[in-house]
Amino acid sequence: MFIDSHAHLDSVDFDSDRALVIERARAAGVARVLAIGSGTGPGTLDCAIKLAERFEGLDASIGIHPHEARLTAEEDFRLLTELAGHPAVVAWGEIGLDFHYDHSPRDVQLEVFARQLKLAADRRLPVIIHTREAERETLRALQEHWTQPHIGGILHCYSGSLELAESGLAMGFLISFSGMLTFPKAQSVRDVAQRVPLERLLIETDAPYLAPVPHRGKRNEPAFVVETAKALAQLKETSMEVIGRQTAENYRRLFDRGYSRDPGRFTRDPVVQ
């Protein structure tokens, strides 16, 4: 049993066969998927909620990705706060900083990130962090604006330094690894994964992006999260089953804690065995 902690199931890449993709995930033993709700920015902030209402086994997040920070209006923060109250919403993200692409000016990224950290803390929702070529700034923003560290969160699709991973762990975050773990050239990612304790790890696809070996170059989908579990099992010298069970347990622990409205949600869910 596996949980894909990060998939963009709203992507147009899934428009033609979304139901089949979710069916294939289930058949591969993926009992739960966290549908990321950043969408294409303001105007689509409820995209994951709509999916979670339609398909069983999906959780939803809400949030404005740093790429779209420049499109954000005051009204969008109000809308996010309102959407945060929806029963399918378990997390706020992905939010953060991306100084690699710089699709939005850096000061605007910082401001939109800080605002959302505060709002998520108010709503007691764990945060899902995207950071690229902005490690120091991300850490500083978290230290300054993430006022509820006991709620925790996720450093997603991790490919950063060991130092950032350690700082994240010290702040109560889980570290989520994607199909990158299977890429021949990603030894540095494997080195970090090796050092993160099993009880602080998550696995994700980041579908439709970053398909793992042996699907590389194709569209990624939640069923492929098993390849990441396999890679992690090799690194940790254990079985895929242990990786699946432990990462699913980590996921539930994180969201049960943040999910103050309905703490029994995951234990009652018939989809999770």
Ligand SMILES: [Zn+2]
């Ligand atoms: Zn993502």
